[in-house]
Amino acid sequence: MDTTEGFPWTSGRLIELPPDECRRLLAAHAVGRVAWNGPLSPTVVPVNFVVVEDEIWFRTTAHSSLARELDDLAVTFQVDDVDEFTRSGWSVLVRGTAHVVYDATRLPHTWPDLETWPSGAHALHVVVEPREVTGRRLLPS
Amino acid sequence: MDTTEGFPWTSGRLIELPPDECRRLLAAHAVGRVAWNGPLSPTVVPVNFVVVEDEIWFRTTAHSSLARELDDLAVTFQVDDVDEFTRSGWSVLVRGTAHVVYDATRLPHTWPDLETWPSGAHALHVVVEPREVTGRRLLPS
Numbered sequence: 594m595d596t597t598e599g600f601p602w603t604s605g606r607l608i609e610l611p612p613d614e615c616r617r618l619l620a621a622h623a624v625g626r627v628a629w630n631g632p633l634s635p636t637v638v639p640v641n642f643v644v645v646e647d648e649i650w651f652r653t654t655a656h657s658s659l660a661r662e663l664d665d666l667a668v669t670f671q672v673d674d675v676d677e678f679t680r681s682g683w684s685v686l687v688r689g690t691a692h693v694v695y696d697a698t699r700l701p702h703t704w705p706d707l708e709t710w711p712s713g714a715h716a717l718h719v720v721v722e723p724r725e726v727t728g729r730r731l732l733p734s
Numbered sequence: 735m736d737t738t739e740g741f742p743w744t745s746g747r748l749i750e751l752p753p754d755e756c757r758r759l760l761a762a763h764a765v766g767r768v769a770w771n772g773p774l775s776p777t778v779v780p781v782n783f784v785v786v787e788d789e790i791w792f793r794t795t796a797h798s799s800l801a802r803e804l805d806d807l808a809v810t811f812q813v814d815d816v817d818e819f820t821r822s823g824w825s826v827l828v829r830g831t832a833h834v835v836y837d838a839t840r841l842p843h844t845w846p847d848l849e850t851w852p853s854g855a856h857a858l859h860v861v862v863e864p865r866e867v868t869g870r871r872l873l874p875s
Contacts, residue, residue, distance in 0.1 A: 605853035624816050624823075628769050628776040633808035635769040635776035639816065639825050667774035675765050675780065680851040682765075684780050710821040711872055712746035731852055 605680070610728035615685045618672065618728065620644045625672040627651070627691070627721070629663060636662075641709050642670075645701045648722055649687060652707060652715035660717050664693040670721050681733035689723040746821070751869035756826045759813065759869065761785045766813040768792070768832070768862070770804060777803075782850045783811075786842045789863055790828060793848060793856035801858050805834040811862050822874035830864040 610618070619625070628637040638659065640651040649670050653659040668691045675682035694700065700718060709715045751759070760766070769778040779800065781792040790811050794800040809832045816823035835841065841859060850856045 605851055607852050623818060626767070626778065626812070626814075628778050628810075630771040630774075630776055631810075633771075634810040634829050635771055635778075637767065637769050637776070637778065637810055637812040637825075637827060639814050639823070669769075669772075669775040669778055671767070671778040673767075673780050677764060682780070684778075686778060688775050710746055710875065711748050712875070734851065734853070 605734040606732045608730050608732065610683065610685070610730055612726050615687075615726045615728040616644070616647065618674075618683060618685050619649070619687070619726075622672050622674070625649070625670055627659065627663070627719075628669045628671060629666055629691075635669075637671075641707065643705045643707045645703060645705060648701075648720050649689075650701075650707060650718060650720050652709045653717050653719055654713060654715055655717055659719060660693055663691040663719055666691050668721060670723075676733070679733035681731050683728060683730040685726065685728035687721065687723045688725040689721045691719055691721050694718040694720055746875045747873045749871050749873065751824065751826070751871055753867050756828075756867045756869040757785070757788065759815075759824060759826050760790070760828070760867075763813050763815070766790070766811055768800065768804070768860075769810045769812060770807055770832075776810075778812075782848065784846045784848045786844060786846060789842075789861050790830075791842075791848060791859060791861050793850045794858050794860055795854060795856055796858055800860060801834055804832040804860055807832050809862060817874070820874035822872050824869060824871040826867065826869035828862065828864045829866040830862045832860055832862050835859040835861055
């Protein structure tokens with residue numbers, strides 16, 4: 594039953610999110626997941642990230658699988674937030690190309706605070722240039 | 735500096751999780767992400783799930799991309815939990831093969847409560863038979 598009175602009309606409904614709302618949700622979060630095609634199935638790794646001018650930036654160590662495998666590769670970046678109490682949430686998917694940035698002079702001029710929680714030297718920066726941004730929200734029941 | 739006195743030794747350290755701990759973490763959660771290779775990069779979709787005898791079960795609608803694309807496909811199932819305050823968390827990755835189950839008599843005898851938050855008929859069940867389970871924990875700083 595769809596009605597605009599009260600919440601029942603929204604119960605458990607999935608809606609598509611406009612790109613602007615996807616970008617707003619991305620920018621408000623500190624942890625996302627980078628995923629890339631594997632020989633059989635994808636690898637999915639959580640990372641700390643920031644958004645600068647619609648590009649997604651994160652850091653990694655020189656010996657990581659991210660540094661070895663991601664340069665110039667098509668990747669998916671995913672962020673979601675789920676509330677188990679209200680059974681609602683959202684998920685945003687960014688498809689784009691990742692580049693490992695070895696030269697720190699290539700970092701954006703407006704470089705924000707990008708803290709990486711795991712200890713150790715995360716000398717390499719990775720940027721994902723987005724090609725497509727989509728998202729869905731599950732409305733609370 | 736590694737020392738067993740106090741917390742500094744754990745600061746931001748990533749440790750591998752044993753398979754038993756990965757399975758315990760999986761079983762304690764209600765939402766995970768199924769990911770599969772795409773033409774360029776993976777698709778990553780959050781789903782409600784349950785674990786029955788080490789297999790991962792979730793439901794979907796007959797017209798979803800999951801129903802169309804996942805049958806007999808190699809997939810990755812990912813679950814994580816992150817605490818932004820303590821800057822800690824964990825991530826578990828299950829690689830396996832997905833099968834769409836059209837015949838309800840094929841469901842496990844010990845079928846648990848599998849609630850799917852989005853409204854509508856989620857008539858199809860999908861099971862992921864795990865081939866490999868790995869996980870990492872980021873200790874609090």
